[in-house]
Amino acid sequence: MIGTKRIMVTGAGGPAGINFIKSLRRATETFRITGIDINQYHLEWLNKLCEERYIVPEYTAPNYLDKLNELIRKTKTELVHPQPDGEVAVLSENREKVEAMLYLPSKETVRICQDKFESGKIWKAAGLPVADTMFIETEEDMLRAAETFGYPYWLRASKGFSSRGSTLVTNIDTAKHWIGYWRSRGCEWKFIAQEYLPGDNIAFQSIWKDGELVTSQARKRLEYIYPYLAPSGCTNTPIVAVTIHRDDVNKMATDAVLSIDRHATGIFCVDLKCDKKNNPWPTEINAGRFFTTSYFFTRAGVNMPYIYAKLAFGESIPKARQYNALPEGLHWIRHIDAPAVLVREGKFKCSTI
Numbered sequence: 001m002i003g004t005k006r007i008m009v010t011g012a013g014g015p016a017g018i019n020f021i022k023s024l025r026r027a028t029e030t031f032r033i034t035g036i037d038i039n040q041y042h043l044e045w046l047n048k049l050c051e052e053r054y055i056v057p058e059y060t061a062p063n064y065l066d067k068l069n070e071l072i073r074k075t076k077t078e079l080v081h082p083q084p085d086g087e088v089a090v091l092s093e094n095r096e097k098v099e100a101m102l103y104l105p106s107k108e109t110v111r112i113c114q115d116k117f118e119s120g121k122i123w124k125a126a127g128l129p130v131a132d133t134m135f136i137e138t139e140e141d142m143l144r145a146a147e148t149f150g151y152p153y154w155l156r157a158s159k160g161f162s163s164r165g166s167t168l169v170t171n172i173d174t175a176k177h178w179i180g181y182w183r184s185r186g187c188e189w190k191f192i193a194q195e196y197l198p199g200d201n202i203a204f205q206s207i208w209k210d211g212e213l214v215t216s217q218a219r220k221r222l223e224y225i226y227p228y229l230a231p232s233g234c235t236n237t238p239i240v241a242v243t244i245h246r247d248d249v250n251k252m253a254t255d256a257v258l259s260i261d262r263h264a265t266g267i268f269c270v271d272l273k274c275d276k277k278n279n280p281w282p283t284e285i286n287a288g289r290f291f292t293t294s295y296f297f298t299r300a301g302v303n304m305p306y307i308y309a310k311l312a313f314g315e316s317i318p319k320a321r322q323y324n325a326l327p328e329g330l331h332w333i334r335h336i337d338a339p340a341v342l343v344r345e346g347k348f349k350c351s352t353i
Contacts, residue, residue: 005313008034008077008100010059010068010091011084012050013042015237019295020083021049023305026298028318031309034075036068059090069099079103079312081289088288089114103312104288105268109261113268113287117158117192119260126259128252129281131195131273142175145193154196155179157189165189168196197281199274202244204253205291207308208264215307215320217297218249225335237292239335242345243300245328249280256282267308296332297325299342 007024011017012035024031035050037043043053054071057064072080079101082088092110095102104110112118116133123130134145136155145153146169155175157165165182169175179191206216221238253270269286294305302325303318310317329345 004030004032005309006032006034006076006078007309008036008072008075008080009050010036010056010080010082010087012053013037013039013045014083016290016292016294017083018045018049019293019298020081020290020305021046022295023298023303024309025049027303027306027309032075034071034077036071059084059087064090065094065097069097072098072100079309081309083289085114085286085289092288101312103266103308105261105264105266109264110287112260113285115158116156116284117190119282119285122260123256123282126255128255128259129275129279131197131281131283133192133194136175136179136191136193139172139176142169142172142193145169145175146172149193149195152196154194155191156194158192165191169193197273197275197283199276199278200280202246202249202272202274202280203241203291204249204270204272205294205297205304206253206257206268206270207304207311208257208266208268209311210265211258211261211263213254213322214311214317215302215304215325216250216253216323217302217304217325218244218246218253219293219296219332220244222331239333241293241296241332243326243328243330245324246280250323252280252282256285260285293332293334295340296342299332299340300326300330302326 009017009021021033033050034052035046036054036056038056038058040055046053052075056067077100080098082091091098091102092104092107120130120133136142152168152170155167155169155178167178201221202218204216204218207214219241221241223240225237225239249272252272256270257264257268266288267290269291271283272280273283274280297304302320307317331343334340
């Protein structure tokens with residue numbers, strides 16, 4: 001394709017959107033990027049990263065698609081990358097109305113992946129190990145969950161990201177008051193109870209085309225941002241993560257994707273949790289958007305957002321391994337107001353006394 005490619009990024013002012021854009025800026029070619037967000041303050045972070053920045057209505061607003069298409073025409077955008085889950089869902093369902101390209105999995109795949117209960121049913125039918133799940137609405141359901149799973153068990157919203165509405169339940173009072181709290185706040189989420197898996201928390205980031213894996217890399221989350229602010233102690237947003245090479249993780253994540261979509265296309269970010277014996281179980285798939293820390297792999301040498309963009313434009317892509325795209329033992333260490341650093345295993349520059 002001749003000329004500079006024009007890409008619009010939704011949720012551009014959030015950490016995931018910023019890391020996606022930073023990755024494109026490290027590519028071997030130049031993009032013209034339009035960043036859109038609902039928060040004018042967050043867009044200030046993009047002054048040096050995007051050629052244009054716009055405030056847009058929330059994706060739930062009746063005029064969201066109209067405003068999006070207005071901006072697409074104004075900026076001559078060719079490809080729209082939705083980063084927040086809500087915008088992935090809306091643009092997926094209305095893809096025929098969007099006046100630019102989208103490189104998303106099928107509508108049905110996005111629907112399934114955004115519903116933890118539905119994806120779990122498919123994995124179970126495919127013979128994959130899945131944490132048993134049940135919907136929780138009444139106190140009787142809570143007692144039944146305790147009888148089925150024992151204590152502790154995991155209680156969470158059936159939809160959402162970053163451990164939305166989640167806590168570890170160790171007694172009936174916790175379950176009752178937890179759901180009661182969210183109901184009192186006007187949140188009508190559906191809650192599910194799941195068997196608690198105590199092992200490693202693993203993230204598998206991958207890109208697919210027509211049912212073929214293009215490239216992937218797994219990492220283990222070691223520490224979380226402000227864990228003491230989350231009742232569960234887990235925000236799923238790591239401040240320390242490390243690349244890993246595990247054949248069982250690669251196979252399980254691949255099977256989890258293909259059991260939902262044999263023609264998988266686009267981004268599939270699989271969360272896995274390990275049981276007591278360190279066996280990986282899939283827990284959810286973020287389809288159509290990247291994990292927050294996509295820039296980690298870019299800095300380490302594999303620019304997945306760039307590969308994704310090249311695929312969307314129908315062009316040949318940079319060479320990358322299907323599995324284990326990066327060396328193992330690469331640590332990504334970051335925090336608020338602290339610059340992210342990339343450190344190889346055994347290369348930490350600190351002393352002990």
